[in-house]
Amino acid sequence: MNNPRHTTALVALFAALMAVFGLIPKLDLPLGVPITLQTLGVMLAGALLGPRRALLAMGLFLGAVAIGLPLLSGGRGGLGVFFAPSAGYLVSWPLGAFVTGLVMAQLPTGTPRAAALSAFVAACVGGLLVVHAGGVVGLVLLAKMGWAQAITGTLVFVPGDLIKAVLTAAVVHTVARGLPDWQLGGRAAR
Amino acid sequence: MHSLYSEHRTWLHRVPAGTKLLALAALGTGLFWLQQWQALVACTVVCAALLVSLVPAARGAWRVMRSLLVAAVLIAAFHALWQQPLLGITSALRLLCTASLGTMLTLTTRHTDLLAVMERLLAPLSRWGLRPERMALQVALMLRFAEHFFVQWKRLDDAYRARSGRAGGWRLLAPLTIQMLSAARRVADALHLRLGP
Numbered sequence: 001m002n003n004p005r006h007t008t009a010l011v012a013l014f015a016a017l018m019a020v021f022g023l024i025p026k027l028d029l030p031l032g033v034p035i036t037l038q039t040l041g042v043m044l045a046g047a048l049l050g051p052r053r054a055l056l057a058m059g060l061f062l063g064a065v066a067i068g069l070p071l072l073s074g075g076r077g078g079l080g081v082f083f084a085p086s087a088g089y090l091v092s093w094p095l096g097a098f099v100t101g102l103v104m105a106q107l108p109t110g111t112p113r114a115a116a117l118s119a120f121v122a123a124c125v126g127g128l129l130v131v132h133a134g135g136v137v138g139l140v141l142l143a144k145m146g147w148a149q150a151i152t153g154t155l156v157f158v159p160g161d162l163i164k165a166v167l168t169a170a171v172v173h174t175v176a177r178g179l180p181d182w183q184l185g186g187r188a189a190r
Numbered sequence: 191m192h193s194l195y196s197e198h199r200t201w202l203h204r205v206p207a208g209t210k211l212l213a214l215a216a217l218g219t220g221l222f223w224l225q226q227w228q229a230l231v232a233c234t235v236v237c238a239a240l241l242v243s244l245v246p247a248a249r250g251a252w253r254v255m256r257s258l259l260v261a262a263v264l265i266a267a268f269h270a271l272w273q274q275p276l277l278g279i280t281s282a283l284r285l286l287c288t289a290s291l292g293t294m295l296t297l298t299t300r301h302t303d304l305l306a307v308m309e310r311l312l313a314p315l316s317r318w319g320l321r322p323e324r325m326a327l328q329v330a331l332m333l334r335f336a337e338h339f340f341v342q343w344k345r346l347d348d349a350y351r352a353r354s355g356r357a358g359g360w361r362l363l364a365p366l367t368i369q370m371l372s373a374a375r376r377v378a379d380a381l382h383l384r385l386g387p
Contacts, residue, residue, distance in 0.1 A: 013373075017339070066304075
């Protein structure tokens with residue numbers, strides 16, 4: 001579980017999960033920021049892989065998008081998407097996954113219930129707070145919005161992301177029961 | 191999995207990938223600092239002309255450009271609502287310019303060529319234990335896993351239907367998670383045997 005080949009396979013697996021979530025149809029909101037399941041992938045990667053591997057998985061996914069594979073929701077891809085108003089969210093996915101992993105590694109995972117609770121907290125900090133902070137900065141810089149407007153705008157997505165954090169907790173609960181030797185938050189892999 | 195790359199050869203196909211990437215970085219930065227709306231209108235016209243010059247390769251770009259146009263209109267409308275129509279127009283035009291430049295690069299450059307450039311750019315990262323030269327393997331593995339998610343889901347759903355006569359739905363989430371994580375472990379072991387540590 002701790003050699004570079006496991007890193008290769010798991011990083012590819014979670015980048016693939018992001019691609020799968022991208023194939024599920026998106027919902028467009030005003031602001032030009034779509035609602036997608038892809039932030040769920042950010043939270044799951046952090047909680048299940050730990051900071052370093054989660055960061056690499058998001059990096060791989062965004063790298064594949066940058067070289068033109070249409071993996072973002074709605075079949076978008078290419079370097080153009082990194083200049084769109086929602087680019088702040090994209091760019092903060094790696095950081096969000098990293099922070100989720102960091103928080104997860106600090107919290108108790110002794111029992112499945114404790115692991116699920118920890119995953120919820122970690123997902124809220126990394127997948128929600130960090131990603132939204134990055135998104136707001138992106139809206140201000142790229143769409144030239146005011147700070148107050150951008151923050152109001154991003155709040156629309158928070159309820160959906162809270163649901164995703166609950167889903168993350170459910171998946172972590174499953175893994176803690178089904179694969180008891182899984183190192184949640186990448187404990188031994190750091 | 192279809193890339194946006196177009197096989198219709200255009201003049202931009204002949205420019206090396208590295209040069210195009212460098213030009214994109216320079217032009218993108220330049221556009222970011224540009225503030226006068228007249229200059230941005232001129233840039234948008236130039237970008238549109240460039241995009242038109244790439245027809246028929248640019249046909250595939252419509253999907254990307256459509257969502258960008260919507261975003262640009264929304265930004266302009268948003269700022270007009272807040273009594274700053276000029277700021278809205280400049281932001282929207284800047285978005286259209288940079289995004290169409292990026293799209294042009296994607297349309298005319300094979301992703302394997304861009305991969306090669308990226309591997310060269312990321313080479314310094316090998317000092318921190320990363321293996322940029324394995325990026326092509328990683329991307330291929332990622333696409334294979336993405337397909338495997340669907341295959342596995344279908345298999346679990348079929349099994350559930352055979353047992354109960356109903357679709358599995360969310361009940362399959364737990365077995366799918368466990369099976370995919372186990373699959374990743376098996377792939378890792380196989381890679382370990384083939385490639386060594």
